[in-house]
Amino acid sequence: MTTKFTQFTANLNARRIARIVTESMPEVYRYLEKPFLVLLRCGKLALGESYLKWTVEQLREMDIDVPRLSARKPKSKHDLRLLAIANLHRKGWEYTEQELADELKLVTERNDKIFRNSPTVDMSDGLVALFESLGISTSDWSMDFQTYGSFAFRERFGVPSNTRNTLREGLIVLKGRDAIFPGKKSCDELADESAAAIERFRQSDVFAELIAEKQKRREVSASDLMRRCVKCHTDYDPEIPYIPFDQPSAVSNLLLQPTELNPNRTMMEDIVYRLGDVATEKERMPMGPIYDRKVRQDLVRYFEGLLPKDSE
Ligand code: HEC
Numbered sequence: 317m318t319t320k321f322t323q324f325t326a327n328l329n330a331r332r333i334a335r336i337v338t339e340s341m342p343e344v345y346r347y348l349e350k351p352f353l354v355l356l357r358c359g360k361l362a363l364g365e366s367y368l369k370w371t372v373e374q375l376r377e378m379d380i381d382v383p384r385l386s387a388r389k390p391k392s393k394h395d396l397r398l399l400a401i402a403n404l405h406r407k408g409w410e411y412t413e414q415e416l417a418d419e420l421k422l423v424t425e426r427n428d429k430i431f432r433n434s435p436t437v438d439m440s441d442g443l444v445a446l447f448e449s450l451g452i453s454t455s456d457w458s459m460d461f462q463t464y465g466s467f468a469f470r471e472r473f474g475v476p477s478n479t480r481n482t483l484r485e486g487l488i489v490l491k492g493r494d495a496i497f498p499g500k501k502s503c504d505e506l507a508d509e510s511a512a513a514i515e516r517f518r519q520s521d522v523f524a525e526l527i528a529e530k531q532k533r534r535e536v537s538a539s540d541l542m543r544r545c546v547k548c549h550t551d552y553d554p555e556i557p558y559i560p561f562d563q564p565s566a567v568s569n570l571l572l573q574p575t576e577l578n579p580n581r582t583m584m585e586d587i588v589y590r591l592g593d594v595a596t597e598k599e600r601m602p603m604g605p606i607y608d609r610k611v612r613q614d615l616v617r618y619f620e621g622l623l624p625k626d627s628e
Contacts, residue, residue, distance in 0.1 A: 326479075330486030333443070333457050338491065341452070344526070347517035348446065350510040353496065354434075355442040356484050358503035361385070362434035363446075364511030367518060374449040379609050382441045390431050399423050426504075434507040439479040450523075451530030538614035544602050559583075568622045584619060591616050 337352055338345055345352070354362045363371060372385050391399075400419040404411040411419075430436070437445065447454050487496055501509075517523050542561065549559040557576050560566040571584040578586055590601040591612040597603060 323482075326482050327486065329457075330479075330482045331489055332486075333483060334486040334490050336457055337443075337447075338487070343522045344450075344452070347513055347520060347522065350506070350513040351446060354503070354506045354510045355437075355439065355446070356480060356487065356496075358434075358506060359436050359439070359442075359480055360430075360434040360503060360507055361437045361442045361445055362507035362510035363514050364434075365432045367511070367514045368433065368435070371445050371449045375445060377610075378448065379613070380444060380448055382437075382445055384437050384441050385435065385445060388431070388435060391427050396420060396424050396427060399427075430507075433511055439483055450526045451533065452526070534610065534614055537608070537611045538618060541602075541607060541611055541615050542618070548602070564622055567619070568624055571619065571623055584623060587619055588616055 338349075351362055354360055361368070361371075368385075372382075375382055376386060397420060400416060400423045403423065404415060404419055443457075444454055484496070545559075546561040548556050549561050552558065559570065571587075572582050575581055575583050575586045581589065587601070589595055590599055593609070595601075600606065
């Protein structure tokens with residue numbers, strides 16, 4: 317694949333993503349415009365401390381890996397000191413101990429604030445965090461079918477080197493230059509405005525509806541999967557062990573009993589295994605293509621809820 321073609325695809329993708337974000341969900345974008353623009357302009361996920369924590373929790377629960385968010389560490393003392401010295405050097409080579417101490421204090425406070433409220437992220441991670449946490453799937457946003465992640469044109473191709481620029485250009489093509497960046501505000505100011513918008517969003521009906529929808533979807537899909545278990549295992553098909561999955565109390569009694577085919581495991585252990593990631597295609601339930609991990613986890617949780625109470 318040539319670089320030129322890759323850039324072409326990236327531009328196309330960028331316009332598509334910009335259009336989806338800004339036009340396909342106006343009620344949501346009304347609140348998320350600031351966070352989105354700050355992501356584009358400053359490369360920051362400016363959500364404010366508490367919503368940021370909430371987002372990281374949601375992603376973890378949904379098994380979406382955004383290491384830049386979940387495994388981030390504050391800057392070390394050493395790095396902060398180097399940063400302070402670099403700042404002073406910009407003004408001149410001479411500085412006193414006191415000036416260094418003052419600058420270090422400033423730099424430390426600023427970094428601490430950024431760490432808690434508006435971490436720096438990759439464009440694609442930022443979009444995933446901002447939208448997937450709300451149950452808005454980003455998986456079809458990018459037309460880049462060679463990628464394994466939603467917007468993986470960055471990690472797979474390494475070109476274009478600047479996803480943020482590409483997306484910014486995409487938005488400019490779409491909306492014109494003026495619509496994008498409000499005045500000459502600093503990233504710190506914009507981050508504060510973004511966090512305030514997020515707080516309003518969190519109080520809104522739009523937010524409540526999104527979260528309710530997301531919850532409902534999870535329940536539906538776990539019970540869809542459960543219906544498949546019921547269908548096969550209560551069918552009196554001689555090839556299939558009979559398990560009364562349609563009767564929760566009967567299942568409850570079986571969960572701690574050994575299974576037919578693997579008597580060294582309890583039914584609960586066997587279910588966890590068969591719904592897990594390591595089971596082979598034949599052991600997996602249902603056999604064949606693997607189900608979404610979060611749906612399988614939800615179903616495991618359902619069975620855990622059926623465990624006899626005195627077992628703990
Ligand atoms: C397409 C039919 C089919 C569906 C759907 C299906 N199973 Fe099975 N199940 C089987 C067959 C066949 C076996 C025997 C597999 C083997 O030989 O390992 C089995 C075995 C099992 C066993 C082991 C039983 C024992 O006593 O050894 C458990 C537990 C189980 N299935 C749970 C589930 C759960 C939970 C679901 C839903 C997520 C499910 N199955 C969906 C056909 C099905």
